[in-house]
Structure formats: structure tokens, C-alpha cells
Amino acid sequence: MSTFDDPFDAGRNLGAGCVCGQHRSAREHEQATALRCDPVESEEKRYEGVVASAVMRAMFPQDAARRAFLKSVGASTALAALSQFFPLKTATEVFAQTGTPEKKDLKVGFIPITCATPIIMAAPLGFYAKHGLNVEVVKTAGWAVIRDKTINKEYDAAHMLAPMPIAISLGLGANAIPFAVPAIENINGQGIVLASKHKDKRDPKDWKGMKFAIPFDYSMHNYLLRYYLAEHGLDPDTDVQLRSVPPPEMVANLRADNIDGFLAPDNICQRAIYDGVGFMHLLSKEIWDGHPCCSFAASREFITTAPNSFAALTRAIVDATAYASKAENRKQIAEAIAPANYINAPVTVLEQVLTGTYADGLGGVKTDAKRVDFDPFPWQSFAVWMLTQMKRWGQIKGDVDYKAVAEQVYLATDTKKLMTEMGLSPPASSYKSFAVMGKTFDPAKPEDYVASFKIRKAS
Amino acid sequence: MTSSLRLRAGLVSIVLLAAFLGVWHLATRSTSATTTMSPEYAKLMGLTATQGKSAMPGPLDVGAKLWEHLRRPFYDNGPNDKGLGIQLGYSIARVGLGYLLAVLVAIPLGFLIGMSPLLSKALDPFIQVLKPISPLAWMPLALYTIKDSSISAIFVIFICSIWPMLLNTVFGVASVRKEWINVARTLEVGTVRRAFTVILPAAAPTILTGMRISIGIAWLVIVAAEMLVGGTGIGYFVWNEWNNLSITNVIIAILLIGIVGMLLDQILARFTRMVTFPE
Numbered sequence: 001m002s003t004f005d006d007p008f009d010a011g012r013n014l015g016a017g018c019v020c021g022q023h024r025s026a027r028e029h030e031q032a033t034a035l036r037c038d039p040v041e042s043e044e045k046r047y048e049g050v051v052a053s054a055v056m057r058a059m060f061p062q063d064a065a066r067r068a069f070l071k072s073v074g075a076s077t078a079l080a081a082l083s084q085f086f087p088l089k090t091a092t093e094v095f096a097q098t099g100t101p102e103k104k105d106l107k108v109g110f111i112p113i114t115c116a117t118p119i120i121m122a123a124p125l126g127f128y129a130k131h132g133l134n135v136e137v138v139k140t141a142g143w144a145v146i147r148d149k150t151i152n153k154e155y156d157a158a159h160m161l162a163p164m165p166i167a168i169s170l171g172l173g174a175n176a177i178p179f180a181v182p183a184i185e186n187i188n189g190q191g192i193v194l195a196s197k198h199k200d201k202r203d204p205k206d207w208k209g210m211k212f213a214i215p216f217d218y219s220m221h222n223y224l225l226r227y228y229l230a231e232h233g234l235d236p237d238t239d240v241q242l243r244s245v246p247p248p249e250m251v252a253n254l255r256a257d258n259i260d261g262f263l264a265p266d267n268i269c270q271r272a273i274y275d276g277v278g279f280m281h282l283l284s285k286e287i288w289d290g291h292p293c294c295s296f297a298a299s300r301e302f303i304t305t306a307p308n309s310f311a312a313l314t315r316a317i318v319d320a321t322a323y324a325s326k327a328e329n330r331k332q333i334a335e336a337i338a339p340a341n342y343i344n345a346p347v348t349v350l351e352q353v354l355t356g357t358y359a360d361g362l363g364g365v366k367t368d369a370k371r372v373d374f375d376p377f378p379w380q381s382f383a384v385w386m387l388t389q390m391k392r393w394g395q396i397k398g399d400v401d402y403k404a405v406a407e408q409v410y411l412a413t414d415t416k417k418l419m420t421e422m423g424l425s426p427p428a429s430s431y432k433s434f435a436v437m438g439k440t441f442d443p444a445k446p447e448d449y450v451a452s453f454k455i456r457k458a459s
Numbered sequence: 460m461t462s463s464l465r466l467r468a469g470l471v472s473i474v475l476l477a478a479f480l481g482v483w484h485l486a487t488r489s490t491s492a493t494t495t496m497s498p499e500y501a502k503l504m505g506l507t508a509t510q511g512k513s514a515m516p517g518p519l520d521v522g523a524k525l526w527e528h529l530r531r532p533f534y535d536n537g538p539n540d541k542g543l544g545i546q547l548g549y550s551i552a553r554v555g556l557g558y559l560l561a562v563l564v565a566i567p568l569g570f571l572i573g574m575s576p577l578l579s580k581a582l583d584p585f586i587q588v589l590k591p592i593s594p595l596a597w598m599p600l601a602l603y604t605i606k607d608s609s610i611s612a613i614f615v616i617f618i619c620s621i622w623p624m625l626l627n628t629v630f631g632v633a634s635v636r637k638e639w640i641n642v643a644r645t646l647e648v649g650t651v652r653r654a655f656t657v658i659l660p661a662a663a664p665t666i667l668t669g670m671r672i673s674i675g676i677a678w679l680v681i682v683a684a685e686m687l688v689g690g691t692g693i694g695y696f697v698w699n700e701w702n703n704l705s706i707t708n709v710i711i712a713i714l715l716i717g718i719v720g721m722l723l724d725q726i727l728a729r730f731t732r733m734v735t736f737p738e
């Protein structure tokens with residue numbers, strides 16, 4: 001069940017598919033019917049709603065039991081009954097006021113790609129201000145620079161690729177400095193783009209000898225592309241060439257025929273199509289639906305020295321993420337983040353990425369509302385998966401304490417607490433199983449998972 | 460005669476410019492759309508794909524955009540989007556600071572080294588190794604050790620612009636004509652006075668030439684450094700517009716970088732003429 005679903009909805013379908021049976025999932029159904037469109041809602045009302053939801057969920061942790069209860073008494077009666085013995089009003093007030101931030105003027109670095117949407121939009125749409133912060137979002141030239149500037153404390157927190165905080169904490173490619181991830185930025189939202197001349201080479205088996213660009217070595221892009229190639233029998237280390245290329249240079253390189261394709265963050269993928277140099281081979285969601293991509297990261301030091309600022313910042317990000325997860329807000333967001341001060345890209349491109357109705361570069365218009373989505377919960381199983389891939393491709397050697405690293409870097413417990421305070425319902429466990437290209441990943445058995453791959457770097 | 464030569468040179472310059480702009484314009488004209496696509500699809504695509512518009516902007520596009528920039532050079536739309544005037548101001552301030560520091564270190568140091576043949580020989584290998592290092596190579600090291608990106612940028616300008624000045628100062632001081640020093644010695648002029656009244660004026664043209672080379676290098680370096688650290692400056696502007704694949708703005712930036720570089724060079728050239736003396 002997604003974080004932002006309404007627990008008071010008795011009709012919400014619990015399995016796959018939707019209530020009316022005409023849509024693939026409950027979410028698509030909701031988008032089609034657009035019943036939950038609630039644009040002008042007062043702040044207090046919204047908080048009250050989330051607090052009530054949290055209580056409701058706490059009382060009936062089982063979805064099925066809650067539904068039975070709601071069905072028998074109705075949502076409004078249930079709410080009234082709840083407030084009888086739980087001080088909803090007080091809880092809402094407590095939720096709305098929190099400790100004063102130690103530091104109000106903060107700097108947050110970002111890379112101009114749509115993955116950073118919650119971090120960026122929180123500035124023009126006022127989410128930082130709402131949580132009592134004055135945040136300057138600073139555009140940064142590349143992943144290595146954003147890492148160094150965050151380590152140097154020029155930035156209080158930053159947008160990083162999901163594996164980066166793990167790599168920094170482990171001291172891979174940098175000095176070991178404990179970093180933490182309180183929130184994931186986006187899920188999905190990447191894609192494999194090939195140069196237009198490869199229109200007929202849609203089978204990865206024909207890709208031997210091609211050159212591909214990825215944004216950074218410690219990126220989901222790297223791991224997903226390697227995974228995808230390996231599943232199709234190509235060894236990414238010997239059969240193809242993988243190059244670390246900063247995203248903006250990817251389109252230029254594709255045009256100049258220096259690379260054959262890339263697995264890149266969005267607005268870059270769509271930009272290549274928009275400029276007529278490539279086509280969308282595959283959305284990353286087709287490799288792993290719901291994969292994390294970028295994260296919101298801060299150093300442990302910042303978290304311990306300014307806990308209230310950190311909490312307010314995380315709250316603002318989670319709040320913005322919740323807003324961005326609603327399909328009806330996406331157009332407004334695209335317009336807010338397009339100017340030169342933020343992403344600096346044509347609005348049409350951003351709209352195609354965020355709304356999921358896009359030109360595929362082959363003459364067709366495709367629709368996939370989940371092309372990119374936003375869900376802040378830092379699943380520790382995500383971190384374990386990334387560690388298994390780091391191990392698989394030789395980025396880390398020797399024994400890895402998967403669980404310890406994941407729990408140290410991905411702050412699921414703190415996020416859970418914060419989300420509960422905010423009235424959102426965090427998942428009960430911090431580990432979940434998921435499938436990547438049909439292969440199920442069990443976070444409890446990472447070693448077996450690594451060993452199960454035929455193609456990997458010999459260690 | 461000279462005035463007619465100048466007139467003719469000017470005429471040739473204008474003809475060359477016009478020819479260049481003409482060829483540029485013709486080379487970047489739109490070709491008609493090559494493929495037909497559904498209007499729904501076309502709406503989602505850029506002009507390059509739909510109307511066969513060249514990815515390279517023509518001189519008219521650049522001119523229009525340049526006019527737009529020149530009309531409001533000092534706008535400020537937040538930390539990541541400022542007018543060209545402000546960006547150039549940041550760059551010039553950074554270059555000025557790094558360059559000034561380099562002058563303050565290079566000239567006294569070069570003077571001392573130049574006056575001692577032993578030191579001059581001993582330090583030469585180090586200087587020769589450090590001289591050709593690119594600013595981009597210094598940057599990661601600077602960011603890592605200094606831990607501040609704006610100081611790092613200034614440091615990189617400093618370290619890249621110091622060598623030509625240092626070498627020229629050493630050379631200028633070392634090659635002051637022996638006769639003049641001997642004359643000063645016979646007249647029993649003290650070391651300090653000799654340095655300021657004989658060696659400095661004699662070496663000044665060479666030192667100034669070194670400074671002129673250095674300001675050129677400093678201006679070259681700033682663009683690379685700002686592209687890397689980002690934030691502000693003309694280098695950041697180039698990077699930001701590259702991000703947006705806006706070649707028009709990149710061309711405008713190139714033009715401005717060239718003009719400012721030329722102005723800086725001309726200023727130093729004027730100083731050089733002031734200290735040059737006939738032998």
C-alpha cells in the first residue's frame with residue numbers, strides 16, 4: 001500500500017487491478033475518475049486529515065480489517081468514533097508545531113534533472129518556507145562536485161544518486177564520511193535511449209561493441225543498465241563500453257555519434273527525443289517498477305548538530321514529495337521548475353516527463369502515468385540491493401555487512417517517526433521484497449542473491 | 460599613407476565579417492521537414508525535429524538573443540539565474556583577486572630568485588613541472604584540501620597565472636645588463652637602492668610582458684574553473700546554457716569572453732608601453 005493512499009476509503013482495492021476492473025491498478029483508476037481531486041484545502045484541514053489517517057491505520061493495521069470496519073459503519077461515523085477517544089485536534093496541533101530550527105538559512109545542492117523535482121519545487125512552491133526554513137537551492141555541475149561540496153559543508157544537504165551516500169559512507173571513491181538518507185526523491189523516471197540510427201536494433205543481444213553513457217559509477221543507472229545487459233547475456237565489462245558522462249553532455253555526445261545510447265535520468269532522455277537525436281528504447285520502470293533513483297542526503301554531522309533543521313528539511317521534502325506524487329499537480333510543477341533558475345529546460349519536455357504522456361522518438365505518443373513517481377520512504381532493502389550490485393560488479397570487495405550499512409545510511413526509522421508525526425503512514429517494516437526483471441530479491445539473503453548471477457565480476 | 464592603410468584594413472575586416480556572417484546564415488538555414496508526423500506527436504517535439512531547424516543557431520537568432528541580454532544585463536532571478544552583467548562581474552572579480560595574489564607573490568619572489576643564479580637554477584625544474592598543469596587538474600585537489608569552492612576557484616587562477624610572471628621576472632632581473640649594475644656598484648649604491656633604481660626599471664618591460672601573458676591565462680582559467688564549481692560567473696553561465704543545449708547563449712558567452720579577454724590584454728599592453736624604454 002502506498003504511503004499517500006487514503007485509509008478511510010473502504011472501496012480501495014487491496015490487490016492488483018482496480019475496483020471497476022477497467023484499469024490496471026487502483027491508482028490508474030483513481031487518476032481516470034479523479035475523485036480525489038482536492039486542490040484548495042486548508043493547511044489545518046490537511047493536517048487533520050493526515051493525523052486521522054495515521055490513527056486509523058494504527059488502530060487497524062490490517063487493510064482487510066479496516067475495510068470491514070469502514071464498510072459496516074461508514075467513513076464519517078468512523079472518524080467521529082475515533083475522535084471520541086483520541087484527541088485528534090490536539091494531535092493535529094502537536095503535529096503542526098515542532099522544534100525551532102537551529103539554522104534557518106540552509107543551502108541545498110541539486111543537479112538539474114527531474115529526479116530532483118521535490119528538492120527544487122519545494123523552493124518556488126513554498127514547501128521550505130512552510131516548514132520555517134529559508135532554503136537556497138543551488139544548481140551544481142556534477143555528482144563529484146555535489147559530493148565534495150556537501151562534504152565541505154558548503155551545502156547543508158544535497159540531492160544525490162541513491163547509491164552515493166552508501167558509497168561515501170563506505171569510503172568508495174572518497175574518504176569515508178558517514179552520510180545518511182532520510183528520504184528517497186523519486187522512483188522510476190529513467191530510461192534507455194538509443195541513437196536514432198539503431199531503430200532496428202531493439203534486441204540487446206545485438207548491442208555487442210556499443211558504447212553507452214551512464215551518469216556516474218555509483219548510480220542506479222549503472223546498476224540497472226548492467227543488470228539489463230547481463231540478463232540479455234552481455235557482460236557489461238567486456239562486451240560493451242560504459243562511460244561516465246555528465247547528463248547534459250549525453251545528448252551532445254549522442255548527436256555527435258560518440259555514444260550509441262545511454263541510461264540516463266529524465267529530462268535528458270526526453271530532451272534527446274525532443275531534439276530528434278534518439279528514441280526511447282525502454283523506461284527504467286520496465287526493468288524494475290518502483291526502483292529508487294535519487295536521494296536526499298545529509299551528513300551525520302549536520303543531523304546531530306542541527307537536528308531540528310534537519311527534521312524540518314526532511315518534513316519539507318516529504319511534504320513536497322507527497323504533493324509531487326499526485327498526478328493532477330504535475331503540470332504546475334513542470335512550469336515551476338522549468339526556468340533557468342532551476343532545471344533550465346523547455347516546459348514541454350518536463351511536462352512529458354512528469355505527466356507521462358510522451359513522444360517516444362519513433363513517431364508514437366505513449367502514456368505511462370508512472371513513468372516517474374515520487375515516494376519518500378527510504379526502504380533499507382533498496383540499500384541492500386545496491387550493495388549487492390556494488391559487490392557484483394567489484395566496487396566493493398570482501399565481506400559486506402549488508403544490513404548494518406543499510407541501516408546506518410538509510411534512515412528508515414527516523415523517517416518512519418517523522419512520517420508518523422506528519423500523519424502519513426509509513427510501512428511497518430523497512431525491508432520489502434521486490435522483483436527486478438522478474439527475479440525476486442530477498443533482502444534477507446543478499447549473499448545468495450549475488451552468487452545467483454552468472455555474469456558478474458570475478459572477485 | 461598610414462591612414463589609407465588603416466582605412467583599407469578596416470574595409471577588409473568588415474568584408475570578412477560580412478562574408479563570415481553570410482556563410483553562417485546560409486549554412487544554418489532551416490530545411491523543410493523531412494518526415495511527416497502526426498500533429499499530436501509534433502506538439503511534443505522540438506523545432507529541430509519537426510521543422511528541420513538546424514541545431515546550430517543562425518546569426519539572426521544570436522543577434523536577437525544578444526539584444527535581449529544587453530537590454531537587461533543585471534537581472535537577478537535567484538541564485539542560479541542572473542544577468543550576464545552580474546555573471547561577468549563575478550568572473551572579473553575572481554580573476555582580479557587570484558591575479559593580484561599571483562602578482563604579489565610572483566614579482567617579489569621572482570626578483571629574489573633572479574638576483575641569485577644559484578636559486579634560479581635550483582628552482583627551475585620545479586617551476587618547469589608546475590607550469591604546464593591545466594586548471595582542471597588542480598581543481599579536484601583544491602576542492603579537496605581547501606574545502607571551499609569559491610576560494611578553490613581563486614586558488615586555481617592564482618596557481619595557473621603565477622608561472623609566466625615568475626619566469627619572466629626571473630629572466631628580466633637576471634638579464635639586466637652587467638654594465639649598468641657595475642656602474643651602480645662603482646657609484647657605491649646600496650643593494651636595496653640598486654634593486655629599485657636600476658634593476659626594477661631595467662626589468663620592468665619583461666615583467667610586464669609576463670603579467671600580460673598571465674592575465675590571458677587567468678581569463679582562460681576562470682571559464683574552466685567556473686564550469687566545474689558552478690554557482691556564478693560566465694563559466695557557470697556557459698555550463699548552465701549547455702545544460703539546456705542552448706547553443707545560442709553559448710555563442711553569446713563565447714563572444715563576451717573574447718571581448719573581455721581582449722580588453723584585459725589591452726590594459727596590460729598599455730602598461731607595458733608605459734614602462735618600455737629605448738636602449
